[in-house]
Amino acid sequence: MDDAIARTGKRASQGKTLERRQLIYLSFRKDDIGEDVARIASSFMWDVTLVHDCDQLQRALKHAPVKVVLADLRDAVSKLGACLVQTTHKYPNVQWVGLVEPQAADSPTYAAFLHSYFFDFCFLPLEPLRLFFSLGHAWTMARVADIHADTVSVDAGTAGINEQGLIGSSPIMKTVRAHLKRYARNDLPVLITGPTGTGKEMAARYLHEHSDRHDRPFIAVNCGALTPSLVQSELFGHEKGAFTGAHQRKIGRVEAADGGTLMLDEIGDLPLETQVSLLRFLQEGVIERVGSDRSIPVNVRIVAATHVDLEQSVAEGRFREDLYFRLNVLRLVMPPLAERGTDVVELAQHFIHRFADELGLEHKVLCPAALAALSAYTWPGNVRELMNRLKRAIVHSDRQAIGPADLEFTTLVSEPLPSLAQARNEAELQALSRALVTTNSNVTEAAEMLGISRVSMHRLINKHGLSAP
Incomplete structure (x- = not known):
């Protein structure tokens, strides 16, 4: 030795x-x-x-x-x-x-x-x-x-994302962060798609808080929760006496967002007959309260979000094609948690500390078995499900270390884990590749960066089938 x-x-x-x-x-x-x-x-x-x-x-x-x-x-x-x-x-x-x-x-x-x-x-x-x-x-x-x-550290945009829970080091989340930062700089409409619970409203709030409209209102409307008879009144407001029960004038959500950002959540569930009025507003920038024929100019940035496949809805006649093209100017896809790799561990560690502070409870940790369970689970409810499981675990667990049972995992559907030899080989390949890219394939400089000799560098290059002069 x-x-x-x-x-x-x-x-x-x-x-x-x-x-x-x-x-x-x-x-x-x-x-x-x-x-x-x-x-x-x-x-x-x-x-x-x-x-x-x-x-x-x-x-x-x-x-x-x-x-x-x-x-x-x-x-x-x-x-x-x-x-x-x-x-x-x-x-x-x-x-x-x-x-x-x-x-x-x-x-x-x-x-x-x-x-x-x-x-x-x-x-x-x-x-x-x-x-x-x-x-x-x-x-x-x-x-x-x-x-x-x-x-x-000098990027205020990234700091804001971390504060809102849109964290993770997976490549797909790095792409999401890059798009958010770019989209926040302008007023073009953004369509955010993705499964329920992936953080679409968090992304919309980020766009508002890092735009020039950050000091104006952010109004979120859940289009799926609006009844067909009240959609017009909720979105555009009404005048006193416009219909039975309208005892006074009401400002609608669109007008309330004037100067700021209007988030149309679950836009795919908006009734077809109401889509015409929304389209007119997007085209002309004016609204009319129910019971009035006076046009009111409103200046808002539109951020729409949905878990529905709008392209399919358009093809089936359930969503207006012209409205779809008005909304789908900039596109942001929020990925399901199951596609984000080890982000689930980063998110869990972030939320477990945050929730303990919010609830005034003792800080707890996730034991290795809990981390394995989090990584193996398929997360049909995405980030929202993760947050709910962690909140329940913090409240109900009497132990300092949270285990799988505290997270309500009884059976797990897991993908095969890589062997330790495979994981080590992958890490070695990643380090070699990054060194060669950083040094523009200069073997001598790459070897110095990795702290190894040129002979060892050439051996590892040949081992992993990499190309270098």
């Missing part, structure tokens, strides 16, 4: 810089291998701080520029749960690498735990070269996360 360490250290020393990096090693065990970790890691330019509980970890993170934490997971999953939730919330860019015994590799609990929190893992007993690659890749990804955070 010592020869391997020496060879690895020699490789680590090659390149243009000899920058030493800070590593925290966390272990709850008495039969600690901290000295071995420190000896191996120090040979390839890591300064190791040994910690044995969450308090020591927090102090070490506070006083040192740490980008990577190495954690011994032997018999530590239950102890690490609360510690990880607290630490990743406070230091989201720090990357975690786990030490795992081979016999634990096939455990669903370990797999879910690693998938939720860890960038990579290494088998015990330690292999110096494997540890070298894992720590180097984790450090590179931490740097990428820091660069991204610096960019996002």
Whole structure:
């Protein structure tokens, strides 16, 4: 092993810089291998701080520029749960690498735990070269996360999205955020589609709050809840005496939104006969209260939302084609939660803290089994269902750690989890690809970025079938 360490250290020393990096090693065990970790890691330019509980970890993170934490997971999953939730919330860019015994590799609990929190893992007993690659890749990804955070921190739009719960690191949600930011800059109509419970109203509120109309009203109308006989009155208002029971003048929702944003929620459920009046307003920018022939100019931005397939409704004659084209200028598709990958874990951790504060209850954490259940479930009710399950769990659970039963999971429909070897291989491929893209396929620079030699870089390129000069 010592020869391997020496060879690895020699490789680590090659390149243009000899920058030493800070590593925290966390272990709850008495039969600690901290000295071995420190000896191996120090040979390839890591300064190791040994910690044995969450308090020591927090102090070490506070006083040192740490980008990577190495954690011994032997018999530590239950102890690490609360510690990880607290630490990743406070230091989201720090990357975690786990030490795992081979016999634990096939455990669903370990797999879910690693998938939720860890960038990579290494088998015990330690292999110096494997540890070298894992720590180097984790450090590179931490740097990428820091660069991204610096960019996002000055983006008020992204901060607003996070505050409203439209969070998640999945590619599909990054696309949603990019569209929201772009659409907020203008007054064109937006049509938001997607299944019930995916956050369509949150997206509409974001568009309003980050537009030039943010200091004017945001009025949301649930078109599906309006009775056919009262749609005209609710949308456009009425004059006193316009019909039986109209004892005084009433300002409609459209007029109340003047200068601001009007959200027409569930627009696909609007009665066909009312769609004509709405179309006239969209074309001419004027309304008439029921019982009046006076035209009233109204200036609003229209954001419509629906779970209905409007194209099919148009084809079946249930929705006016001309109204559809008026609304469908800018399109935003809110994805179902089942298509957002690990976003469910990010959302759950966000909401569980928020709901505890709102309800005045003790903060709780999700145990690894609960995280696995959240990831395996298909979420027919989407984000709204997730929020409701978490609220009930916080109120009913008497324990500090919330488990699957608290979330009302009895049976799970799950997709097969990738093996740990597959997950590790995928992480390695991702790091290689990003390094090559960042350096425009310069192998030398990519190798330096990953903290490996050119020989190792070429070997990994060939292993994964990547192209590079």
